[in-house]
Amino acid sequence: MTMSGKRFASRIEGIEISGIRRAFEAASADFINLGLGEPDFDTPEHIKTAAIQALKSGFTSYTFNKGIPELREAISDKLLRQNHLSVSPEEIIVTSGASEALHIAILSVVESGDEVLIPNPGFVSYSPLTRLADARPVGVPLNDSDDYTISIEALKERITARTKALIINSPANPTGAVEPETNIKAIAELASDHHLTIISDEVYEHLVYDGAKHISPARFYDGVITVNAVSKTYAMTGFRLGYVAANKEYIEQMLKVHQYIQACASSISQKAALAAITGPQDCVVEMRNEFKRRRDFLVSALRSMGIRFPVPKGAFYIFPEVNDEHDFVERLRRRRVIVTPGSAFGTRGSNHVRISYAANFDLLRQAIAIMSEII
Ligand SMILES: Cc1ncc(COP(=O)(O)O)c(C=O)c1O
Missing domain, CATH: 3.40.640.10 (Type I PLP-dependent aspartate aminotransferase-like (Major domain))
Structure with missing residues (x-):
C-alpha cells in the first residue's frame, strides 16, 4: 500500500494531548471526577x-x-x-x-x-x-x-x-x-x-x-x-x-x-x-462561598491523613505531594475516583496530584473516604 499524503508539521507532532483530557476521558458517569477544571454549578x-x-x-x-x-x-x-x-x-x-x-x-x-x-x-x-x-x-x-x-x-x-x-x-x-x-x-x-x-x-x-x-x-x-x-x-x-x-x-x-x-x-x-x-453578582459570591466550604473540608481531611501541601488561597484546586503520583492516581481510579497527575502541569508537578473541588460536597466526602482507605 502506498503512503497517503499524511505528513504532519513537526510543530504539532511534538505536542501531546493534555493529561487532563485523558483523565476526563478515562471516567464514565459513575466515577467521582475530581480531575476537571470547571465549576459543577449550573449557569445562573x-x-x-x-x-x-x-x-x-x-x-x-x-x-x-x-x-x-x-x-x-x-x-x-x-x-x-x-x-x-x-x-x-x-x-x-x-x-x-x-x-x-x-x-x-x-x-x-x-x-x-x-x-x-x-x-x-x-x-x-x-x-x-x-x-x-x-x-x-x-x-x-x-x-x-x-x-x-x-x-x-x-x-x-x-x-x-x-x-x-x-x-x-x-x-x-x-x-x-x-x-x-x-x-x-x-x-x-x-x-x-x-x-x-x-x-x-x-x-x-x-x-x-x-x-x-x-x-x-x-x-x-x-x-x-x-x-x-x-x-x-x-x-x-x-x-x-x-x-x-x-x-x-x-x-x-x-x-x-x-x-x-x-x-x-x-x-x-x-x-x-x-x-x-x-447582571446581579450574588451568584459569584454564592459560588465562592461554596468553594471555600469545600476547600476547608478538603484541607482538614487531607491534613489529617498526613498529606503535605500549602493551603491554597484561590481557584478550586489543591496540589498535594504524594509518594508516587501514578500509583496514587491508578489506585484511586480503580476505586472510581479521578484526580489529575501532577506531571501534567510540568516537571515540578511530578509526585503531586491536582484535586479539583469543583465537585459537590457529597462526592468530595465519598472521595475522601476512599482516599483514606488507600493511603
Ligand atoms: C489557568 C487557566 N487559564 C485558562 C483556562 C481556559 O479557560 P477557557 O475555558 O475560558 O478557555 C483555564 C481552564 O481550565 C485555566 O485553568
Missing part, C-alpha cells in the same frame, strides 16, 4: 435567559471581530471597577474563551527562537501554546515553601537576551496560589526593565479566600496583556467566552490573528456574557 438562570433571548431574536450572525460594543463597554467598566485598569472598549477583543485569548496573545508576541517564562507547575496550555508559536517555554520553578508563589530571584535568573514574554496566573491552576501585591509589583518592574510582555491569566480572579486579594499587573505596567473569561466566574465554560485587554499596539496585532482564526466569538455567548457581567 438570568444568563441562560439572555442566551435564549439572543437566539429567539435572531441574534445569530457574525458580530464585529472585536465583539459587540455593549459587551466591550461592560468589560471596560468591569476592568475599571474591579481591577483598577483604565482600558477603553477599543482596547478589548472578545475571544472564544481564555484559551483563544492566550493563543492570540502568544502568537502575536513571540516568534522562532524566543523564550517565554512560564510557571512550573502551571496550567497545561502555556507550554504547548508557546511551542505552537515556534518559541521555547522556560519553566520558572515554584516551591511549596513559598506557597507556590513566584520567586523573583528564580524569575530573574531565567531571563536571557531571548526572553520575550512571561505568563503569570494568579490565582493559579494547579496550585491555588495567589500572588501578593508586592510580588505582582516586582514582576511588573522586572518585566519593564527587560522589555518583556506579561501575559496575565486572570480567569480565577474571583475565587480568592482568607482575605487574599487578586491584583492585576496591568495596574503597574503597560506591557501587559490581561487575559480573562466568564468561564469560571459564572460557570459558563461551554459558552466559550473570554477576552484580552491591552493597549492599542497589542490589540492591533492580536486582532489580525483573531480575525483569521476565529472571526468573532459566538454572538449568543456574547449576549450571555453581557448579562453575566452587568
Whole structure:
C-alpha cells in the first residue's frame, strides 16, 4: 500500500494531548471526577435567559471581530471597577474563551527562537501554546515553601537576551496560589526593565479566600496583556467566552490573528456574557462561598491523613505531594475516583496530584473516604 499524503508539521507532532483530557476521558458517569477544571454549578438562570433571548431574536450572525460594543463597554467598566485598569472598549477583543485569548496573545508576541517564562507547575496550555508559536517555554520553578508563589530571584535568573514574554496566573491552576501585591509589583518592574510582555491569566480572579486579594499587573505596567473569561466566574465554560485587554499596539496585532482564526466569538455567548457581567453578582459570591466550604473540608481531611501541601488561597484546586503520583492516581481510579497527575502541569508537578473541588460536597466526602482507605 502506498503512503497517503499524511505528513504532519513537526510543530504539532511534538505536542501531546493534555493529561487532563485523558483523565476526563478515562471516567464514565459513575466515577467521582475530581480531575476537571470547571465549576459543577449550573449557569445562573438570568444568563441562560439572555442566551435564549439572543437566539429567539435572531441574534445569530457574525458580530464585529472585536465583539459587540455593549459587551466591550461592560468589560471596560468591569476592568475599571474591579481591577483598577483604565482600558477603553477599543482596547478589548472578545475571544472564544481564555484559551483563544492566550493563543492570540502568544502568537502575536513571540516568534522562532524566543523564550517565554512560564510557571512550573502551571496550567497545561502555556507550554504547548508557546511551542505552537515556534518559541521555547522556560519553566520558572515554584516551591511549596513559598506557597507556590513566584520567586523573583528564580524569575530573574531565567531571563536571557531571548526572553520575550512571561505568563503569570494568579490565582493559579494547579496550585491555588495567589500572588501578593508586592510580588505582582516586582514582576511588573522586572518585566519593564527587560522589555518583556506579561501575559496575565486572570480567569480565577474571583475565587480568592482568607482575605487574599487578586491584583492585576496591568495596574503597574503597560506591557501587559490581561487575559480573562466568564468561564469560571459564572460557570459558563461551554459558552466559550473570554477576552484580552491591552493597549492599542497589542490589540492591533492580536486582532489580525483573531480575525483569521476565529472571526468573532459566538454572538449568543456574547449576549450571555453581557448579562453575566452587568447582571446581579450574588451568584459569584454564592459560588465562592461554596468553594471555600469545600476547600476547608478538603484541607482538614487531607491534613489529617498526613498529606503535605500549602493551603491554597484561590481557584478550586489543591496540589498535594504524594509518594508516587501514578500509583496514587491508578489506585484511586480503580476505586472510581479521578484526580489529575501532577506531571501534567510540568516537571515540578511530578509526585503531586491536582484535586479539583469543583465537585459537590457529597462526592468530595465519598472521595475522601476512599482516599483514606488507600493511603
Ligand atoms: C489557568 C487557566 N487559564 C485558562 C483556562 C481556559 O479557560 P477557557 O475555558 O475560558 O478557555 C483555564 C481552564 O481550565 C485555566 O485553568
